[in-house]
Amino acid sequence: MMLRAGLVIFLVCLQLSDAAKNVSERIYMTIDSKNGFSPCIRLTNANKQVGCSSPSGGAHGVMHLVNSSVDLAWVMTTGTHHPYVPLITQSFLATQPDMLTKFIGNSRIAGALIIMEKSSSLNGQSFSPDLKCPNQGFGLYSKDAQCNWNPAGSGLLLGDYDFPIYSLFPGTNLSTILDCTRKYNSFVNDAPPDYPLCATNMLDFMYAVKDTFTCMTQGLYGPIFGSSTRCDPLEGYNVWGTLTGRNASDTYSEREIILVVTRLDAKGLFKDVVPGAESSTAGMVALMAALRALAPEAAREEEWAKKIVYVIFNGESLDYIGSSRMVYDMKKTFPAQVPSGENIFAPATFNLSSVKTIIEVGQVGLSVVPDNLFLHYDNGSNSTEALRAILTQHGKDNSMNFTAGSGTLPPASSQMFLREDKRIEVAYIADHGSSFTNRFYNSYLDDAENLKVTENSTSSATITQLTRLSTVVARTLAQLAGANTTIQSSIAANAEYIRDLTVCFTMNFSCPLVKQSFTAGHTLPDYLVNSRYIGVNNGPNNYLVNAVQRLIAQSLGADNRTLNTSTSCQAPKGDSLNSYLLMRAGVNGTEERCVIAPVYTYFVQSPAFLDPVDYRSTVYSTWTESRWNDISMEIFLKPSPTSEHTALGVGITLVVVFIALTLQINRVSSSLFDTSVAHNT
Template sequence: MSLVKYGLIFLFTSILSFHYCNGERTKDRMYINFKATTLCFRRLNATHQTGCSSVRGGTKGVIHYCTKQDDLEFILRNGTAGPYVPLLPVDFLTRGLITVLKNSSKIAGLVLYMNNETITSFSHDLQCPNENFGVPNTCSKDERHGMWNPEGTGLIFEDMRFPIFYVDDVNEIQAAKDCFQKFNNFSFETQKDRPLCSVQLNSFMYGAKNTPTCIRRSNIVTNLNPMRVCDPLGDKNVWATLFPLSEYNNKTEEVKPILGQKYIIISARSDTASLFDRTSGAESPVTGVVTLLTTAKILKKMLPKNDGNYNTNILFILFNGETFDYIGSQRLVYDMEKGNFPVETENGTSIFLPVIKATDILLFVELSQLSRGDGTVYAHRYKVDQMNDNFTNLLVSNTRFPTIFEPSDGTLPPSSVQTFLKKYPNISTIVLTNHKGEYANRFYNSIFDNRNNINYKYYNTTDVPIDSLQKHLYQVANTVSKSVFQLITGKVWQDETDESEFLQLVNELLHCYLEDQNCKLHQAIGKQPQKIQDNTTLSLYVGIDGSPSDATTLMGFLLGWFTGDIVGNSTQNCTNFSKNYAFRFYNMSVSMDNLNTTKCFRMVMNFTEAVSPAFIIEDYDWSSNLYSSWTESTWGDISMRLFLKPTVAQESMTMAIGCISFIFSFVLVYLIKSRSHILFTAEQVQPIPVDC
C-alpha cells in the first residue's frame, strides 16, 4: 500500500512540474525580439556601394533613447560605455547627422522611430534625380529654385557603414524606452561598471564595393552551390495598345501584323524607392499610374474599335525601375534600336507583331506626379514643336474647372521622356505634372509619401466631392482622353463620359494601391496575389531581376482588362485559344461591381524586360556610364533584439569560471580514467563449458 501511495505522490508532483514549467529556451529569456522593423540595405552601382550593413553576426551597442538633439550630443561627448545605438526620432535623419555619426567611434548603429511631431519634409533622393542619365542641363544646383527636389538629402546613395533600422510599432519602442530608463538612464559616469540595456542589429550584406566586383564574385564557381552576393535591379515594363497590332482570323487563328502605323505613347513610371526596404509611393508613382489606367479605360469607351481605319495607334507603357537611372526606359530604347520591341526578333522582323521603332513615335505624353495641389497641371515641353504645341492647345481647350492646364516651355523634370530625348532629340514630348519648378511633393521617394501626403480618402459611396483627389485625377484623365481622341480622329468628342462611373474607378484604383491590395478591381481580374491579408499595400520597389512582381502583374492585367475586348462567354476554352505575343485570352469579371459575371477577354497587353542593357551586353564597359548599373546586395537573417549587456567585470568572471571549469573537467576525466581499474570493478566473464 505504501508503494502505491509513494507512486501517486510522484505522479502528482510530476504533473505539477509539467504544469508550472514552460520550458522556455535560455536565449528566449535573454532577448526581446523586435518584429515591426524596416531596415536600410545595400545597393551598388558601377563605382561604389550605398546603403547600410551590420557586421557579420550582428552589430551590438548600448541603447540611448533620444528625444532631442542634446541627448545625442551628450553621448557623443560624454559616453563612457560605448559603442552606442541611439534611438532617434525619424525626422532627425539628415545628411549632417549621418556625417557626424560616421565620424564618431562611439556609434555602432542607429534606430529610428516615429514621434508625435509633424514631419514637413522627408526625401532622401537626390536634389536632381537621375541627373547623370538624363538630358544635360535640365536641373541646376546653383540656386534652390533650379532643383527639382530641394528637400533631397541624397542619403539613398550614401554609404552609411553602419546598420539603420526604422521601428514603427509604438509598443516595441516603448519596450526599448523602458529598458533604457531602468538600466541606462542614470549615473552616466559609472555606466561601464553596471549591466546596460543593449540592442543587436543584424543586417549583414554580402555585396560590397561596386557592381563589377560583386558580379564577378557571384560568377566565381568555387563549389557545386555557388552563392550570389548581388543581383541586378529589374522587373518588367508593361505595355498595351488601344487597337490591335495584328489582324486575327477567328476561324483559322491566323495572325498577321498591321504595318505602317504611328504611335502616341501615354506613359507613367510604376516604381518608387526609399532609404528602407519598404515603399509607399502615393504621389510618385501612384497618381500617374492611376491617371494612365483611367485614361486607357476612357479611351476604350471613346474608341472601342478602329472603325475609321486610323493610321495612329495609342501605346500605353508603364516603365519600371525609373528611380535608378531610368532602367525601364533605357531597356525599351535599347530594344527598339535592336528591333526587339514589342517582341524579341532574330532578324528584325516578326510574324505576329509589327516592330516598333522610336521613329514611329508621333507624340510622347508622360503622366508624372499629379496630386491636386492648387488644381493646375503643367505641360512641360522641353522643345516646342508643332505636334506638342497642338496637343497642348487641345488640353487647354478640353479642360474643365477646377482643373487648369498650363504650358511650361523649356523645362523637363526627371521623367522617362529624358531617356528618349537623350537618344532621339526630335521626338515630340510632353510631361504632365502638378509642379512648374520644384516638386510639390516634399516626401519624394520616401516611406512617408503615403495617402496622407496626397490627402486621399476612400469614399465607399457614389458621392465623391468636387475638391477631392479622385475628381482631379479623373478630370486630368478625361482631358487627356478627349485631346487624344481629337488628335486621332480630327473630331471633337461630343458625348460626355459617365463621370460617376469613372470617379468610382479612380476611387477604387487609389484604394488598391494605397490601402488594400485585395480590392474589388484585383478580384475582378482574378489575379490577386496569393496569401495576402486585407488592408495590406503593394510594394512598388523595382526589386531584382526575375518574374514580375505582384504590383507589376496587377497593373498589367488591369491595363489589359481596360483595353481588352469581350470575345465570348467565360469558359475553359477561353484560356485554350491560340496564344502568341499578339493576343492574350483570359476569363475576367465584366465589372468591379459584378464580380460573379465573367466573360472571355482578348487583350493586347504584355510585359517586356526592365533590366539594364549593361547586364546583357557582353564585356560591357562599366566605366562608360552609358546604362544604369544598379544591383542589390543579398543578405541573410534580418533581426533586431534587446538584451542586457553585462559589465566587463562580469564578462571577465564568466570567462574565468568557464576556463577553470574546462581545465578542471580535463583533470577530472584524466584522474577517473587513470584509476578506472580501482573505481570500477571489471566484469567477471564465466568460461563457456565445452565438455558436457
C-alpha cells in the same frame, strides 16, 4: 573504456547545450522582421557602393532615444556606455537629415534605428533621402547641369554607411523596444543610467563590395575560388499595351503612335517601405483611369489615323531602367519579332520612328492650388506648342488650368526617348513648376496620408484633381488619334473608380477591385502597398505589376465565362496578340472568368547588363542589389563590464575544471566501470 567515458562527456555536453539554448531564449528577444522593422540594404552602381551593412557577426550596442541635440551629443561624444545604437524619431531626423552621414566612421555608433512616424507629425517639415536632382546625368541633360527639382533632397540614399540602419514599424515590437529603453536607459535626476542597460544586436551583413564591376565579377570567396556573385542586377517588368490589339501583319507607319506613359516604381532608404503614393501612384492611377475612360471607344481606333500605345515603366527611380531598356530595344524593333508560320498572332512591332507624341503623367496628386497643373517640355526638341494647346483647351473644358514649364523636363522617362530622337514631341504633366510639391519624394512618408486620400471620399481635392486630369488625358489622346469632337466630349473618367484604385494602391491592396482581378483564394498581402522598389529575383514588386496588368485588362478586355479554368484560359498555340488572364467572376464568389486583352508585361533589365556587359556604363543604369544570408534584430539586457568579466572568468574556470574532471575520469575508469562483461563477450 574511452568509449564509455566519451559517451558520458557527450551526454553532459548535450545537456549543457540544451540548457544554453534555453538561457539564450530567455536573455534575447527576437524582433520579427516582417512586423517589426525594415532594413537599409546595400546597392552598387558603376562608381560606388551605397546603403548599409553590419559586420559579419552583427552589430551590438546600447539603445539610446535621440530626440534632441543633447541626446545626439550624448551618443556621439559624451556617453559612457558606448557603442550606442541611437533610437531616432523621424521628426528629429527631418531637422538634421545629415545626422546619419555624421555617424559614418564613428566607433561610438554601432547602428541606428529610425522610429517611423506619420507625415503629419513632422509639422510642415520636409524629408526626402533622394538627391536634389534625381537621376542626374542619365537622361537628356548633363550630369553637371544645375538642378534643384527636389529641394528637400538630402542625398541620404547615396550614403555608404558602415553600420546597419533599420526603420521600426509602429506596433507591439516598437512598444517593447521603447519600454525597455525607457526603463533601463533613461537619466534619473540628471544622472546617467547604470547597468544593466537595454541593448540590441543587428545583423544585416551585405556581401556587395566597392562597385558593380567588383560585385559582379568577384565571387563570394574571392576572384579565384568564388563562382557565385555578390549581387544581382535590379530587374522587373514594364506593363504596356494597346487599346484593341494590332497584329504583326499590320505594321505601324512612321510617326503613327501616340505614346502615353507613367512610372510604377519608387525607391527609399528602407527596402520594404516604399509606398510612392505621390512619386508614382497618383500618375499611374490617372493613366489607368484614362484608359478605362477610353475603353467604350476603343473599337473605333481602327478608324483613327493614329494609334495609342500605353506604357507603365518600372525601375525609373534608379536611372531609368524600364524606359532605357525599351528605347534600347526600339532602336531595332519592339517587341521582338515572332517567327513566321501559320496561325501566328503577335503584337505589331514598332520602333522610335513610329512615335510621334509622348504624353507623360508624372507627380500629379498634390497641387499648391487645386486643379492647377504644369506642362513641362524640352526647348531643344520638337515644338510642343500645338500639343500643349490641345491639353490646355481640354483642361479648360474640365475646370483645370495648365501652366507652361520653363523648357526643361523634370526627371522623366520621356528624356530617354528624346536622348535618341528629338523629333518626338513630349508633354510632361506635373503638379509642380520648377520644384516638387511633394515634400517626401522617395521617402516612406510618401503614403496615403501625404496624398490626402481617404477610403470613402470621392470629393477630396486629390480625387477630384485626378478625375479631371484623367478625363483631359483621355480626350487629348482621342483627339490626337483622330476621334471626332462628339466622341471626345463623351469621354469621362469615373471618380469612384479613381478613388477605389488609389485606396487599393496606397492603403489596402486586398481591396475588392484588386481581389476581383485575381483568382479565388489568391493571397494579396497588404504589405504590397509598400512594394514600389523594383528589387531582384521575382520580389514583391512583381505582384504589383501583375495587379496593374490585370486591372487594365478589366478595363480594355473581353470576358469569356466558358474559359473559366486555369487550363482553358490559355492563349491558343501561336497567339500572343492577347493576354489570357483568369480572374474571379465576382468579388466574393468562387466562379471564375477569362479576361482576354491586349495588355502585356515586358521583362526589363538595364542594357548595361546585356551582352556585351558594361558594368561601368555612364549611359545606362548599373544598379545592383547585394546578396545576404540573414537579416535579424534582437534586444537584451547588457550587464556591466565587471559582470561580464566575472561571467567570463567563471566560464573559463568551469571549462578547465570540466576538462580536468574528464581526464581524471578517464584515468580511473577501470575502477569506476565493471568491464568483466565486455571481457567475457
